[in-house]
Amino acid sequence: MLAQIEAVRVAAGYRNRGLGAAMMRWAVDQARSRGCALVQLTSDRAREDAHRFYERLGFVASHEGFELEL
Numbered sequence: 831m832l833a834q835i836e837a838v839r840v841a842a843g844y845r846n847r848g849l850g851a852a853m854m855r856w857a858v859d860q861a862r863s864r865g866c867a868l869v870q871l872t873s874d875r876a877r878e879d880a881h882r883f884y885e886r887l888g889f890v891a892s893h894e895g896f897e898l899e900l
Contacts, residue, residue, distance in 0.1 A: 831864070831865055831866045831867060832866060832867070832868050832869075832870055833858075833860075833861030833866040833869045833870065834869075834871075834872075835854075835857055835869060835870070835872070836871075836872045837872075838850070838853070838854070838871075838873075838880075850883060851887065854884075854887055855887075871884060871889055
């Protein structure tokens with residue numbers, strides 16, 4: 831089973847307080863408790879600070895995504 835995390839944001843005034851890390855730990859713990867073998871996270875390519883944050887949490891960049899607006 832797979833857990834999908836998308837569009838994670840912390841309001842600017844609340845950043846650098848550990849809130850984002852706490853939310854991500856909660857989400858990963860929830861996925862694990864439900865038997866998921868993988869947590870997949872999507873993030874806009876331009877969000878370099880977010881990518882560094884996810885990497886500090888142990889996530890590994892592994893895919894390139896595509897979208898088609900209708």
